[in-house]
Amino acid sequence: MSGETFRALFYGLGSDGTVGANKESIKIIGENKDHYAQGYFVYDSKKAGAVTVSHLRFGPKPIRAPYLLAQAHFVGCHQPLFLERFDVAEKLLPGGLLLVNSSHGPDTVWETLPEETQRSLQEKRARLFVIDAGRVARESGMGGRINTVMQVCFFSVSGVLPHAEAIAAIKDSIRKSYGKKGEEIVQMNLAAVDNTLAHLYEVKIPERVGSRTKIRQPVLASAPDSVRTVLGEIIAGRGDRLPVSALPCDGTFPTSTARWEKRNLAAEIPVWDPDVCIQCGKCVFVCPHAVIRSKVYEESALADAPATFHSHDARHPDWKGQKYTLQVAPEDCTGCGICVDVCPARNKSEARLKAINMRPQPPLRDAERENRDFFLTIPELDRRKLPLQSVRQIQVAEPLFEFSGACAGCGETPYLKLLTQLFGDRLLIANATGCSSIYGGNLPTTPWAANKQGRGPAWSNSLFEDNAEFGLGFRVSLDKQREFAAESIEALSSQVGEKLARRILEKQQRDEADIFEQHEAVAELKAKLESVNSEDARRLLAVADALVRKSVWIIGGDGWAYDIGFGGLDHVLASGRNVKVLVLDTEVYSNTGGQCSKATPRAAVAKFSAGGKPTLKKDLGLIAMTYGNVYVASVAMGAKDEHTLKALLEAEAYDGPALIIAYSHCIAHGINMTTAMQNQKAAVYSGQWLLYRYNPERARRGENPLQLDSQAPRMKVQEYLSLENRFKMLTKSKPEQAKEFFDQAQCDAENRWQFYQYLAARDFKKPTNIQKQTHPNDNGQNLKPKVEV
């Protein structure tokens, strides 16, 4: 290393290990007695596809630069997809070094670089190195973990330490970092070090600019103006340059914006095989990013279909004579592969294939983009005619939660997407801080979307500690507005017309058809009011939409529901008001990096329970059931998708508070996310997670309100625990403790099963007068002002 401070910049993908490896590099260099080292790490809060930029400085002199790098001697681009999005060579110093990870070899990589990057390299007379890090990692048995490979390349190319010394230090640090995770992982990483050097190439930079591409714009050119000029600039990292006047004055941002940001994260995307497909809809149901959709339509709609657009006769008897298409959004897919894992259909001619199969994205991108665009032009089925009672039916309902920034394979988002398929046009969502608030509404874009009528979820985020109360406020305001609107209609009935007034006031809004008719009637009302020039008419106009049934959902993770927001949640549930609560239970604080919550099960290793959580998972469902008037369900989509669907429908139909606790697998569990739905199954099969529904309506009909929907455990808990690293690692780090906890977890499951069986079977003493609804509220079934209790 010369006397100068060496500056290095790394573009990594969130959670790809780049930051961790860079921190190790700092240690390796900094522990060398003559070296100073500094690192700044710039993160995005997006869960997948987010750029993390590491700014590193090394040198023999003290470093006094408390700011990010503007220029660098070295730039590492750890993910090929960034090559399309930025000019990664832009910040290189003259004569600097660019290392790219690409599946293209030294002979072909140049052509794949965008024109801007080619020019930068030429102008700066830089040197270019390439490695197919994905391949090296896979061949070393490390799956997609490329961080060690890229770290070796950095030391090899940069020369910040003598080569042999650097390699020895890396190997040493691997033993330290991964020792806890087992010898197998250590050996893989050591092998990767050796394999790396054999696959690292310098690329000769030609004189010509031979690119076929230019840097991709941050959002589609077809996006609305406000998306392009405001959100697009924020995505491109130029948000600081926006004038205040460009931003919405009340802080309200439009929805349906994530769809303009084509992230192209997936190396592989699912491809449909219409002949094998049984059209069950399971892949659509589980897709965490709402990337797979299906439609049923008249054959005539295919008139202008692109050549590669696939279609098949619809198989469901209800849809006889119509056509069916399963379509992927190729540029929005994150490539998790869950869809393929849950597909129950087998290709008889080739057993390893299913009705959908993963294929490399780049060759498919253009054609599938065109197919997807065409797919969107096919009309949606009329919701009034859609029973929405089964997964097979729900697959054709339009999702209004598209392309969130959640992790590939996220276990939370399928529940949210389903919610929007069921009630999207009337949802109001109060979202606690956590993963769901980040992928749900973190600027610049939001996946929450609107349908063609412009109706969709209204969404806002509040604090960890008050989100239930925040959502209750939605309900209270809506009820008040509706009450006021109903009174106003009565008062204005001569202007509005007695018949229309009665039609609106007496409308029972039980199902989609009812709600549709109420929408129509309210539209008529609003049209009439427009022509009435009075203060009263204007006031009614302002709140008339509250006459249509709304659905208030309070959403958050277990950190919110079990811990920090629990006091408020408990109070809101006890209030008897008509709010629905969805707990996305990952059993850990996922967003902040895996801290133990009261939802964490016994034996799980998490931050603050490094020795395994010694206590039982809190039984939030039981607590809610003790109130007697709260609808409660415990669901796990991967174990029983129809059960999840039924619970959501019942919860929304119930005229009072509801709580749904949804098992959500998570990267924090230390599992293969592609097969995560199998983990959900195992959790239920072993009795670690119960499926049930507690419906107070049943008690009113004289039945036991609790239905236990799981079957008796048919698998040992230990077998399930061994599937997930959060438990399994304890058998390595504290084998004795693990044995004890695993034993106990087995007893816990058996005791839980016995207890819930009792609850579901017990005979209640019931009052002779069945109590009428004492806290009347508002599934919109009665618009008359309520008598105060």
Place this chain on the structure above:
Amino acid sequence: MSGETFRALFYGLGSDGTVGANKESIKIIGENKDHYAQGYFVYDSKKAGAVTVSHLRFGPKPIRAPYLLAQAHFVGCHQPLFLERFDVAEKLLPGGLLLVNSSHGPDTVWETLPEETQRSLQEKRARLFVIDAGRVARESGMGGRINTVMQVCFFSVSGVLPHAEAIAAIKDSIRKSYGKKGEEIVQMNLAAVDNTLAHLYEVKIPERVGSRTKIRQPVLASAPDSVRTVLGEIIAGRGDRLPVSALPCDGTFPTSTARWEKRNLAAEIPVWDPDVCIQCGKCVFVCPHAVIRSKVYEESALADAPATFHSHDARHPDWKGQKYTLQVAPEDCTGCGICVDVCPARNKSEARLKAINMRPQPPLRDAERENRDFFLTIPELDRRKLPLQSVRQIQVAEPLFEFSGACAGCGETPYLKLLTQLFGDRLLIANATGCSSIYGGNLPTTPWAANKQGRGPAWSNSLFEDNAEFGLGFRVSLDKQREFAAESIEALSSQVGEKLARRILEKQQRDEADIFEQHEAVAELKAKLESVNSEDARRLLAVADALVRKSVWIIGGDGWAYDIGFGGLDHVLASGRNVKVLVLDTEVYSNTGGQCSKATPRAAVAKFSAGGKPTLKKDLGLIAMTYGNVYVASVAMGAKDEHTLKALLEAEAYDGPALIIAYSHCIAHGINMTTAMQNQKAAVYSGQWLLYRYNPERARRGENPLQLDSQAPRMKVQEYLSLENRFKMLTKSKPEQAKEFFDQAQCDAENRWQFYQYLAARDFKKPTNIQKQTHPNDNGQNLKPKVEV
């Protein structure tokens, strides 16, 4: 009424109805078209014996005086006891009117007034009126409610309205105010109006000053200097005149101060009949103000006893050959009479008498004061020899919670007093805001006290919303201090002496004798450290007291525990740390005036549930039991005093978190406070309140942790509900609703009983390895630094 604004000042006792009656008077006068009216009300937060001063203005001109009265045309003194405490005539205008409520007639009342008041009356040439309002109220069937009587006197004496008009208006307002409470109450009040005028007398003011008394000092002359000069001044209402320098610079006030403020609230006090008494200790146990105490002592202690001091041979076999005295603190008693109600002994010669009986206080005051002073000089029994296992034994333990400002007959304070009798020398109390924080530590005085060794509870109050966390902080700090102290002793063992070091570090602090020895050893350590001149020694000295076992209690009402502080409480219980929680469950927000909480039972009328609470009482105990490692007990002192005692002892002995939910009757229940312990019995007999203890230690021994200590319900819930006005009033206001709710409450009780029977009988699957304590903590049983989990 002349053209001038008429000013009137009223001294009432908190909750005696003075303020309510004055508000009615304002309405009566203000509704007269030509009159303006204004009222300011100055409250004290003390629950009993607190002065409320009403400042009223009336007149034909608009009133523009946004401040309190400095002088008045009329002063009403509604409680005789204030005559001793203030010069009630001080603020009279010349020629003003003073109305006093006194049991002395027009011929004798003059002599009972203190010299200062006599002089004021003479100097101002005022007129004096007297009524025995207590007698009129009693004779009209209204018990102690004097407000109507005094209101009639005010109108009669003041002449603010023509007499006939005023009386008609009062009667009208009675019908309005009390209509809801039933015709019986209306009639009583109407009768009281008529009876009043016959008993109201004007007193001729003599020329001479013939008083035998002067205004009483706010605190005893024998009180410590700081109490007299600071707290005494605050009590006297002169706190604003204290210089800042007179106040403690860190906000820490001394304990044991309520004892200096002799309030003389009771018209009648209990008098002991040694011959009838069976020495069971029940009266001592229940006394809410720690006013009744008993001691067992050697006969020799009686040498200097006053003539009227009573004594009897001790009856308990353990105390054979010793003497026994039951002594009342006459000037601290609030006269509730609960002691008499619970006394199980009958005077065979006169059936209506028991072993204690209520007698007028004034004639007894001087002698009993002397007896009480003597009683205090008798030595306390040695706690090391006191098993503290039964109510009979506990009665001789010194309480360190004396003479709180709680309501007469309070259902909460006996639990707190008991706590101090059991663990007073080592208590740290985190007190949530509510009644208990007001009577517990509201300036100027506190009932929390210290024993002769200067040891007693340390007490502080925190917010409604964070008190559990506040108390957890006590524990964490103590544990850290103890850990540090233990490490320091190890490090300093050569200076401290290896033997002493080992004695302290290895001491098992299981019982009173152990703790006493540890105190001695730590005293020895501190003495040694005094002579070591090193920083380490001084540091150890500062934390050495943490080596003696401490008991951290988190205390609050149901508003805190079930509602506002519940989120934190839940988290603290789940933490596994060694903190104890005592919930004083009055089933309503008592301190703020009776708002419904989640602890309020179904059918109870409270603020925010005026139509009867429609939902079940929250089962806080069950919620805590779901964690499995929390000691939980549900107790009701009035139903089973030994059970309460056992639960407190077990909770403190348990090496982990504990929750005790203590049924606390309350004036807000609309009950006769004298017989309130009978209400507790009825609540338990009907199954409305269960008694149980859940001890995780039992699970470790392979037993079911839950012991159901109630017997099967033997009384209809409705029968219990009819005893308390909070329920009963619904049968008047909403008879149909009441029927439905009462039915349901019966079912609730039966279902609850069935469910808890199942819980107490169920067979657990237990792990083969019994788990060791995984969150080790600190009943002081092991002082070694703990291994981090």
